[in-house]
Amino acid sequence: MLSTGAAIASIAVMAIVTFLTRVLPFLLFDRGESPPKLVLYLGRVLPPAIIAMLVVYCLRGVSFAAPGGWVPQLLCVAVVAALHLWKHNNLLSIFGGTILYMVLVQAVFA
Amino acid sequence: MDRKALAAAFPVTVPVLMGYLAIGIAFGLMLQEIGYNFIWAFFMSLTIYAGSGQYLGVTLLSAAAGLGTVAVMTLLINFRHLVYGLSMLEKFRGMGWRKLYMIFSLTDETYALLSSAQAPVGVDPKSFYFAIALLDQSYWILGSVVGGVAGAVIPFSTEGVDFAMTALFVVIAVDQWKTYKKHLPALLGCAVTVVFLIVLGSFFGQDQMLLVSLGVIVLLLLLLRDRLEEKEGEAC
Numbered sequence: 561m562l563s564t565g566a567a568i569a570s571i572a573v574m575a576i577v578t579f580l581t582r583v584l585p586f587l588l589f590d591r592g593e594s595p596p597k598l599v600l601y602l603g604r605v606l607p608p609a610i611i612a613m614l615v616v617y618c619l620r621g622v623s624f625a626a627p628g629g630w631v632p633q634l635l636c637v638a639v640v641a642a643l644h645l646w647k648h649n650n651l652l653s654i655f656g657g658t659i660l661y662m663v664l665v666q667a668v669f670a
Numbered sequence: 671m672d673r674k675a676l677a678a679a680f681p682v683t684v685p686v687l688m689g690y691l692a693i694g695i696a697f698g699l700m701l702q703e704i705g706y707n708f709i710w711a712f713f714m715s716l717t718i719y720a721g722s723g724q725y726l727g728v729t730l731l732s733a734a735a736g737l738g739t740v741a742v743m744t745l746l747i748n749f750r751h752l753v754y755g756l757s758m759l760e761k762f763r764g765m766g767w768r769k770l771y772m773i774f775s776l777t778d779e780t781y782a783l784l785s786s787a788q789a790p791v792g793v794d795p796k797s798f799y800f801a802i803a804l805l806d807q808s809y810w811i812l813g814s815v816v817g818g819v820a821g822a823v824i825p826f827s828t829e830g831v832d833f834a835m836t837a838l839f840v841v842i843a844v845d846q847w848k849t850y851k852k853h854l855p856a857l858l859g860c861a862v863t864v865v866f867l868i869v870l871g872s873f874f875g876q877d878q879m880l881l882v883s884l885g886v887i888v889l890l891l892l893l894l895r896d897r898l899e900e901k902e903g904e905a906c
Contacts, residue, residue, distance in 0.1 A: 561704075561705055561734070562731065562734050566734075567706070567710070567731060569737060570727075570730065570731060570735070570737065570740050571710075571713065571714055571717065571718065571727070571731075572717075573737050573740045573741050573744065574714075574718045574723065574724075574727050574730075574740060574744045575717040575718045577740075577741050577744040577745050577748070578718050578719070578720045578723050578744055578748050578751075579773075579774055580745075581745065581748040581749060581751040581752055582748075582751045582754070582755060582773050582774060582776050583755070583773050583774075584752060584755065585752055585754075585755030585756045585758075585759065586755055586759065586762070586773055589756065589759060590759055590763075595756060600756070601895060601898075601899065602888070602891065602892075603752060603753040603756060604753075605855040605891050605898055606749060606750075606855070606887075606888070606891065607749070607750040607753065607846065608843070608846045608847075608850055608853075608855045608856040608859065609855040609856060609858055609859030609887050609891065610746060610747070610749055610750070610859060610884075610887075611839055611842050611843045611846060611856070611859070612843060612855075612856045612857070612858075612859030612860040612863070613746075613859040613860070613862070613863040613867075613880075613883060613884065613887065614722075614726075614746075614747060614839045615836065615839045615840055615843055615860070616859075616860055616863040616864055616867060616868070617863065617867060617880060618835060618836040618839060619836065620867060620868060620871070632830075633833075633836070636833060636836075636837070637836065637837075637840055640836075640837045640840045640841065641840055641843075641844055644840070644841050644844045644845075645844060650689055650841055651688065651689060651692050653837065653840075653841050653844075654692070654693070654696070654834055654837040654838055654841060655692065655696075655834075657833065657836075657837040657840070658696070658830070658831060658833045658834045658837050661830050661833035661837075662828070662829065662830035662831060662833070664830070665829060665830040666827055666829055666830060
């Protein structure tokens with residue numbers, strides 16, 4: 561575990577960087593001229609690519625050495641996606657998948 | 671604070687109230703599980719105020735990641751905010767000191783409400799927007815503190831609750847998949863990350879390879895610009 565000071569420093573960096581991503585458009589483009597086309601293009605195509613990247617990043621611990629290393633993760637991702645396509649309710653999808661995952665790792669593949 | 675604006679904003683924010691309480695509670699639980707109590711949850715939600723960013727923050731704190739990694743990962747996950755800001759330039763003009771808070775509090779959900787909600791007749795739109803932003807953050811802080819306290823007192827194991835982060839990203843990805851007409855960026859992001867992070871990451875270290883993945887994704891998207899923009903033109 562980090563020391564208290566180091567944890568505060570980490571949180572401060574998260575806060576500052578998060579604010580920067582929010583304030584940057586206002587600093588750069590709040591004078592009336594429209595942003596360069598390249599920026600608008602990246603703004604459109606990057607978000608889905610980054611979210612896909614983060615989903616894979618979350619699953620980086622998956623290992624095919626034993627069923628417990630991949631069944632809970634991949635099954636629950638499929639369940640979340642299916643629930644969301646079916647009911648389109650954020651809470652149901654997130655909590656349904658998470659509770660199933662907790663049951664799987666604590667009771668089934670423990 | 672303008673009470674009329676608060677009263678008008680509250681019903682609009684009820685869906686966010688439900689969502690933020692739930693996701694905030696999961697955040698507080700995860701943070702408690704890695705050894706940081708509700709006081710940490712409170713200050714993170716007060717100063718950072720980003721759902722997916724704070725979920726990632728739990729991972730970064732528990733991995734004792736270096737400040738450079740923390741900065742880059744936070745930048746990546748919040749990159750989409752740049753787009754939100756671009757479409758709020760007009761709306762926030764002339765809000766004076768409140769503009770700074772509006773920019774600070776521009777989360778996905780607040781952005782969604784601000785894009786669609788109309789101030790009722792007789793309510794100052796700028797106070798109305800400010801009230802929406804303020805209410806949303808108060809729900810978020812409340813949820814994360816409740817989660818932190820609950821994590822410390824509930825008797826059953828919360829092992830596996832961190833899957834909520836994966837689930838949140840999957841939900842966002844499904845929503846994007848349905849919204850966007852072209853799926854190449856998402857497929858590209860997935861394929862590049864599998865190759866670089868999973869395959870090469872086991873040799874070179876995953877933190878570095880995540881940055882390489884992002885670089886390759888941006889490069890490929892720039893190379894494919896003609897094709898992707900053309901496709902979009904056809905769809906319109």
